[in-house]
Amino acid sequence: MKLYRDLTIRQKKIVWAWGFLAIPVLFYCVVRFYPTGNAILISFQDWNLLGARTWTGLDNYKKLFGDPVFWKVFKNTFVYLLLGTPVSLVISFVIAYHLDKIRFMHGFLRMLYFLPFMTSAVAMAWVWRWFYQPVPIGLFNNFLASIGIPQISFLNSTSNALPSILAPAVWAGLGFQIIIFMAGLRAIPKSYYEAARIDGVSTWTVLWEITLPLLKPTIVFIVVFSSIGFLRIFDHVYNMTTQNPGGPLNATKPLVLMIYQTAFSSFDMGYAAAQTVVLFLVLLAVSLLQLRIMRDR
Amino acid sequence: MKINGLRALALASATSVAALAGSAANAVEIEYWQYFFDARVAAMEQLIENFQAANPDITVTMTHFPYADYRTKVAAAIPAGEGPDVVQLFYGWLNDYVQAELIQPLPADVFPAATIDEEFFPMVQAMKEGDQYWALPTAVRSLALFYNERLMEEAGVEPPTTLDELLAAAAAMTKRDGAGNITQVGMTAGMTAQDHHWWREGLVRQMGGEPYTDDYQTVNYNTDAGLKALEFYTDMFMGENPVTAVGFMDEPQAAFKAGLAGMHIDGSFRIGSLADIRGLKWGVTELPATADGVRSNYSSYWVNAITTKAEGEKYDAAVKFMDYVSSDEAMQIWLDVVGELPAKPSVGMTEENANDPVFGPFIRGLEYAHTTKFADESGQRQLMVEMVERMQLEGMSAADSIAIAAEAEQKLLDEYYGE
Numbered sequence: 001m002k003l004y005r006d007l008t009i010r011q012k013k014i015v016w017a018w019g020f021l022a023i024p025v026l027f028y029c030v031v032r033f034y035p036t037g038n039a040i041l042i043s044f045q046d047w048n049l050l051g052a053r054t055w056t057g058l059d060n061y062k063k064l065f066g067d068p069v070f071w072k073v074f075k076n077t078f079v080y081l082l083l084g085t086p087v088s089l090v091i092s093f094v095i096a097y098h099l100d101k102i103r104f105m106h107g108f109l110r111m112l113y114f115l116p117f118m119t120s121a122v123a124m125a126w127v128w129r130w131f132y133q134p135v136p137i138g139l140f141n142n143f144l145a146s147i148g149i150p151q152i153s154f155l156n157s158t159s160n161a162l163p164s165i166l167a168p169a170v171w172a173g174l175g176f177q178i179i180i181f182m183a184g185l186r187a188i189p190k191s192y193y194e195a196a197r198i199d200g201v202s203t204w205t206v207l208w209e210i211t212l213p214l215l216k217p218t219i220v221f222i223v224v225f226s227s228i229g230f231l232r233i234f235d236h237v238y239n240m241t242t243q244n245p246g247g248p249l250n251a252t253k254p255l256v257l258m259i260y261q262t263a264f265s266s267f268d269m270g271y272a273a274a275q276t277v278v279l280f281l282v283l284l285a286v287s288l289l290q291l292r293i294m295r296d297r
Numbered sequence: 298m299k300i301n302g303l304r305a306l307a308l309a310s311a312t313s314v315a316a317l318a319g320s321a322a323n324a325v326e327i328e329y330w331q332y333f334f335d336a337r338v339a340a341m342e343q344l345i346e347n348f349q350a351a352n353p354d355i356t357v358t359m360t361h362f363p364y365a366d367y368r369t370k371v372a373a374a375i376p377a378g379e380g381p382d383v384v385q386l387f388y389g390w391l392n393d394y395v396q397a398e399l400i401q402p403l404p405a406d407v408f409p410a411a412t413i414d415e416e417f418f419p420m421v422q423a424m425k426e427g428d429q430y431w432a433l434p435t436a437v438r439s440l441a442l443f444y445n446e447r448l449m450e451e452a453g454v455e456p457p458t459t460l461d462e463l464l465a466a467a468a469a470m471t472k473r474d475g476a477g478n479i480t481q482v483g484m485t486a487g488m489t490a491q492d493h494h495w496w497r498e499g500l501v502r503q504m505g506g507e508p509y510t511d512d513y514q515t516v517n518y519n520t521d522a523g524l525k526a527l528e529f530y531t532d533m534f535m536g537e538n539p540v541t542a543v544g545f546m547d548e549p550q551a552a553f554k555a556g557l558a559g560m561h562i563d564g565s566f567r568i569g570s571l572a573d574i575r576g577l578k579w580g581v582t583e584l585p586a587t588a589d590g591v592r593s594n595y596s597s598y599w600v601n602a603i604t605t606k607a608e609g610e611k612y613d614a615a616v617k618f619m620d621y622v623s624s625d626e627a628m629q630i631w632l633d634v635v636g637e638l639p640a641k642p643s644v645g646m647t648e649e650n651a652n653d654p655v656f657g658p659f660i661r662g663l664e665y666a667h668t669t670k671f672a673d674e675s676g677q678r679q680l681m682v683e684m685v686e687r688m689q690l691e692g693m694s695a696a697d698s699i700a701i702a703a704e705a706e707q708k709l710l711d712e713y714y715g716e
Contacts, residue, residue: 048393048397049369049372049373050372050375050393050396050399051393051396051397051398052397129547130547133544133546133547134542134545135474135479135480136557137546137547145474145476145478148476150476151478155544156543156544156690158690158691243548244489244679244682247682247683247686248686249683249687249691261675265673265676266673266675266676267372267673
């Protein structure tokens, strides 16, 4: 107690600041940094959760880079990212742009778009999974069959399955992105638009020269946010392909699902940890890249 | 003073606990773990009650977890010394537990290997190493052919006894719409369900092959027999007149439950969930034989084992308990309550059980059943799934696809057995 009393006000402030900070710091050390460090450690070991851990050096990484399934999965992960992010960005911007202009039933429409975001991903994935089934139970294929068009294999196809799974995932994320875009649109000062109107500029020029440049922070935020989301996609894929997770022929398997399977169905913890480390590095690289772009602003 | 008060309280409660323990004289408490499944828990409660009545000095506490967490929880608890004295494990996990020294062999005086070899169905010998058994099942499971009685009657066919009859019956029960889309399958198909077992231990052996050699450490289905088995299987949905479709109604058992599948191969554990389906009239028959009458089946089971945690008097109690849950009486209770098949012919092959219209076909199947020793069951199943997918989705030939599957599975086995 005496020790504290002798401190200057400035020092006391520091003690208090650290006092409060200590809780999240401790929390982070226990639930973030310690497991992260441990995962990196396990990635150099062989462990089936039961027996002793044995050191294997770089074996897990060697196995990983020589594993064709890993490269397939790596590619899938980036297809989810490179297809999902731009598509959801464009759709959500178009919707937000037009929604911002209308007043009639504005709140109701906004609610409709936001609703999927609040729905559980698992429930949504299962409903879409049934939509995609062949006749006699699939909604889409029943419709196609009724008007005499051949059935489409949505999920049981190496080429259609990934876009079929991505579609509900994009749809689910739209609501959030629309809300952020609308907030961004509202934040642009009206005076710019008034000045443009006085000068008689076309709508396209207004969009290209005023709206989009001023939305850049919003766009960067959404890109970062949805990229991380698509890189970590799991629930939609797992629930739409439970009997054959990530199938057919690994056509839909993202990295996170591969990690899950390696760890909790093959019980190969070391190999799963090595995959986790790779995912961590990918996420780190993508995030750093995007932070750089943000700083350039 | 306050601290002293607390200390006194702690001391008092500690002594009273000690007194309580002392008053029960030499009561031993052992812990039993299994996964949660209503009927299994009910059956085990009944067994524990009977056992405690016969052994008043032993108390058995049962703990159960949802199946999804079971394997990880057991794996985390036993090494930490927190786990059970007697534990229920899937037979396929046993190897890992033996290697990690988490379970101990059953004592040879109470469980002599020669007697067990003689008394139990032969596939139980997968639990034996040298002349010691590591674990024993109370009940076993096998495959059989479920059929929809109403659809059979409608198509005017009888439950098949051979593979040719199977195809004919399936063809008779398949329905299509105007565009040729299948709206009712004669037979379900899907390697993701039980078909990979039927293919491995059933069809491959029936075609004259042996799926694995060297105690399931060497893949041996990339042969003429394997190829014939694969072609038989894929012809059902890729042939000229398909009688089934993979992924029809999402999963095989759903199609059968919905009454849109004529026949369906599944395990004895499906009986319970089919019993409650309203409007579904079904029957069971043995897996179809070849024209020469060759039959083969797959069997799996859960075993009970004594963990290394059990020592001294707890060990003795655990041995007594193991002895009881492996007894004829326990097996009959398990059959009556859970519907799983007895592990001994002396119980299973009784007049009443073997001729039971529902259990009978499964029990008779046990006599010619084989148990695959899996290194990673879901991983090995996945390879079977992909073997068919390569043919169906990428147009690969059966011979090429089976070669890829065999090579991949051999690699998986080699890694597991550390070669």
